[in-house]
Amino acid sequence: MKIGILGAGNVSLTIAGKLLEYENNVMISSRDLNAKKDKGVMGMLPSPKEWKEEMETKGLSAETGSFADAAEFGQVLFNCLNGVASIEVLGQIPGSTLADKILIDIANPLDFSRGMPPSLTVCNTNSLGEQIQELLPATKVVKTLNTVTASLMVNPGFLAEDHTVFLAGNDRSSKSWVETVLLREWFGWKNVIDLGTIEAARGTEMYLALWVRMMAALKISNFNIKIIKPGIQESGR
């Protein structure tokens, strides 16, 4: 499958690398294909061009391009841009390029302007997922994976026990493909909860306010939550 990824940062490269393992054709995208990104303690990320060469040495066929190129290229698209940039970049791509395609929105509308921990640029009575769906009414927006760090998105088995990922979106068949093929088959998730329409993106985005504080308390970012229900004997109550 041809998959276009909006972004070329840590989340984009992590997801692209995993998708390439399943014989997909993947294009990552950036304003500047020669720019390396400094991720602080996480080190330097390769530029898109360097990353493409690295993939080619592994025999994997990866592409690079502009945001518009990736949107045109992909049968399925990922939004891995930061929250603030998402609306601006998506608004510059012709809606017809994006029509009828699944857009998997992984972004969080984090506002770092007040320092750490970040707040959200939109929340409570709206969400980034809903804003994107409103901007692109003919696109099938599915919000998922925004509640875990990049490495866990494609390798949930790294944690000691099963844990939970959420889905929100208006189009049932798109959510079904995302759950069955992308999350379960390719990425290895076992515990997927569909929270309903894209409005439920408010829930998974606002959870970030708890996530950033758990990260600070636990001093790790590769953790997640698991839903615990009543025991088998009591589950009918």
Place this chain on the structure above:
Amino acid sequence: MKIGILGAGNVSLTIAGKLLEYENNVMISSRDLNAKKDKGVMGMLPSPKEWKEEMETKGLSAETGSFADAAEFGQVLFNCLNGVASIEVLGQIPGSTLADKILIDIANPLDFSRGMPPSLTVCNTNSLGEQIQELLPATKVVKTLNTVTASLMVNPGFLAEDHTVFLAGNDRSSKSWVETVLLREWFGWKNVIDLGTIEAARGTEMYLALWVRMMAALKISNFNIKIIKPGIQESGR
């Protein structure tokens, strides 16, 4: 210990009943001690007076009074009022009555005026926990237990596995008492995470936006989340 509970609803009665098992003297409080509450599908709650009589037939010594009575009575206080009422009621109690006492804030600032699921009346750059701490600077506000349904607050063992409860507050020794005595010894919690100052109430209150949608998807309210970390072999990474 003498414990005053602001409120006489389901959360108040659940917590009061558990505290009475540990030889505490407990006062619940309400505007009207004769009013029963209709909890819809959960049935009718007894009036405070009926509840007191019910406890007395079990040989447990419970008290009822006004909000000011409960604030005066308790060495430790619980805010089990609804979020919208909390600031109004606490603002009418003389601050000197509340000074130096631990106030355990269980309330969530839920706004049902737009229908279900509720939004929050305050969030993102502030929280109900912070508003209460600001209103009562001499009181030791500890936010906890607001992320689970009433029955689980005092009976976490009902679920199939261990799960997590959070703490936020400015006073370390107050949080230590709440964690050690209240949560672990009396209520039976094994997994308690201290998220830091009362500012972290933003995290646990905003999580409600996810909680209400999980409740709708799971069709139960007696669930909770457990933090899952990397396996033992990888935990140093």
